[in-house]
Amino acid sequence: xxxxxxxxxxxxxxxxxxxxxxxxxxxxYSVHWxxxxxxxxxxFLMILLKGGEQKGHEKISASxxxxxxxxxxxxxxxxxxxxxxxxxxxxSGNTPLVFGKGTRLSVIA
Amino acid sequence: DxxxxxxxxxKITKRGQNVTFRxxxxxxxxxxxxxxxTLGQGPEFLTYFQNEAQLEKSRLLSDRFSxxxxxxxxxxxxxxxxxxxxxxxxxxxxxxxxQYGYTFxxxxxxxxx
Numbered sequence: 001x002x003x004x005x006x007x008x009x010x011x012x013x014x015x016x017x018x019x020x021x022x023x024x025x026x027x028x029y030s031v032h033w034x035x036x037x038x039x040x041x042x043x044f045l046m047i048l049l050k051g052g053e054q055k056g057h058e059k060i061s062a063s064x065x066x067x068x069x070x071x072x073x074x075x076x077x078x079x080x081x082x083x084x085x086x087x088x089x090x091x092s093g094n095t096p097l098v099f100g101k102g103t104r105l106s107v108i109a
Numbered sequence: 110d111x112x113x114x115x116x117x118x119x120k121i122t123k124r125g126q127n128v129t130f131r132x133x134x135x136x137x138x139x140x141x142x143x144x145x146x147t148l149g150q151g152p153e154f155l156t157y158f159q160n161e162a163q164l165e166k167s168r169l170l171s172d173r174f175s176x177x178x179x180x181x182x183x184x185x186x187x188x189x190x191x192x193x194x195x196x197x198x199x200x201x202x203x204x205x206x207x208q209y210g211y212t213f214x215x216x217x218x219x220x221x222x
Contacts, residue, residue, distance in 0.1 A: 040215070044211060097211070
């Protein structure tokens with residue numbers, strides 16, 4: 001089942017913080033976060049695994065609440081380059097990801 | 110490593126025609142996925158391969174869709190008798206088996222007229 005993301009859209013000024021949430025009705029094994037800029041492919045940001053292991057390669061943090069089947073992505077001190085649509089992708093095992101509908105983030109000067 | 114490559118980038122076809130897309134994954138990745146994305150939506154899963162074996166197909170994938178991954182290398186996605194509802198961005202992604210991030214290609218944008 002498709003995870004639910006909130007908010008659907010957010011506008012920030014440079015330097016402000018944002019939180020994007022992702023929740024599922026099914027028990028989760030992992031949560032992935034991706035950012036997609038207009039006309040481009042989604043780019044991997046971070047993966048959070050059941051049990052707390054986190055793998056990522058950008059200065060963006062996230063949390064994974066296994067009991068609530070929720071994840072949150074934290075964007076601090078936003079930059080113009082953070083603009084784009086953020087997707088969470090989830091699975092309940094070693095299976096393909098199911099993606100949410102996305103959260104559109106716009107950072108303005 | 111040049112990433113995931115998809116061809117063509119754009120395809121315009123008449124309704125009823127057949128189309129084929131190609132995806133070249135990262136060579137070390139043994140998993141390959143096909144997703145479809147429409148405007149304002151997240152990627153929708155279509156099918157995936159582990160090496161040359163096709164492990165799962167979405168219910169979205171009608172019998173007009175077929176995918177192959179011969180020898181566990183590149184993959185092709187064919188749509189027969191295209192319909193206007195097939196118009197979308199078709200994304201290919203690859204990953205290492207297990208819980209690793211996906212690397213997406215730039216996609217093939219299909220327009221059925």
